[in-house]
Amino acid sequence: MPVTRDEFRRALSRFASGVTVVTAKCEDDQLRGITVSAFSSLSLDPPLVLICIDRRASLHDHLEEGRHFAVNILAEGQEDISHRFASKVPDRFDGLACREGTAGSPLIEGALAAIECRIVHAYPGGDHTILVGEVISTNVSEGKPLLYCQGNYARLA
Numbered sequence: 311m312p313v314t315r316d317e318f319r320r321a322l323s324r325f326a327s328g329v330t331v332v333t334a335k336c337e338d339d340q341l342r343g344i345t346v347s348a349f350s351s352l353s354l355d356p357p358l359v360l361i362c363i364d365r366r367a368s369l370h371d372h373l374e375e376g377r378h379f380a381v382n383i384l385a386e387g388q389e390d391i392s393h394r395f396a397s398k399v400p401d402r403f404d405g406l407a408c409r410e411g412t413a414g415s416p417l418i419e420g421a422l423a424a425i426e427c428r429i430v431h432a433y434p435g436g437d438h439t440i441l442v443g444e445v446i447s448t449n450v451s452e453g454k455p456l457l458y459c460q461g462n463y464a465r466l467a
């Protein structure tokens with residue numbers, strides 16, 4: 311018997327992850343971004359990462375092969391930014407300190423790292439799309455990461 315949606319979600323919630331905000335300057339020049347925990351390193355040579363984006367997310371249809379995005383890895387204390395980019399706030403960038411990355415994607419000030427990518431593959435994955443990004447630049451700061459587990463934010467001890 312297949313697992314129920316609730317059983318599946320409950321099992322997944324036991325997996326602790328970091329929290330990222332994926333941002334992009336889209337083809338209409340609008341800045342868009344959403345909170346994403348489905349992020350993974352994929353390859354060192356060439357340098358590749360992957361993200362999984364819900365097909366219903368507003369950013370989804372703006373992320374095509376050849377376009378760029380940035381993965382902003384949130385730091386401890388940036389829960390408000392995670393909330394903002396997972397909520398229905400009309401302008402998620404309003405009042406948020408950002409700088410422009412080399413390919414135009416907004417890089418969030420205070421994030422622990424920013425990884426800018428060019429999309430090289432997009433694969434269907436059920437109700438999500440798996441996007442593979444070739445890394446074109448990285449920025450790193452010192453600090454501790456924001457964590458997410460069992461529906462709550464957490465900190466490293």
Ligand SMILES: Cc1cc2nc3c(=O)[nH]c(=O)nc-3n(C[C@H](O)[C@H](O)[C@H](O)COP(=O)(O)O)c2cc1C
Pocket residue numbers: 329343344345346347348349362363364365366367368369392395396397398458
């Ligand atoms: C901690 C956390 C992790 C999330 N991870 C993902 C993810 O990996 N992929 C995704 O598509 N949505 C993820 N979401 C949900 C989106 O951030 C949320 O649905 C967002 O509002 C979608 O953007 P939209 O409102 O512009 O459509 C996550 C939300 C939270 C709070």
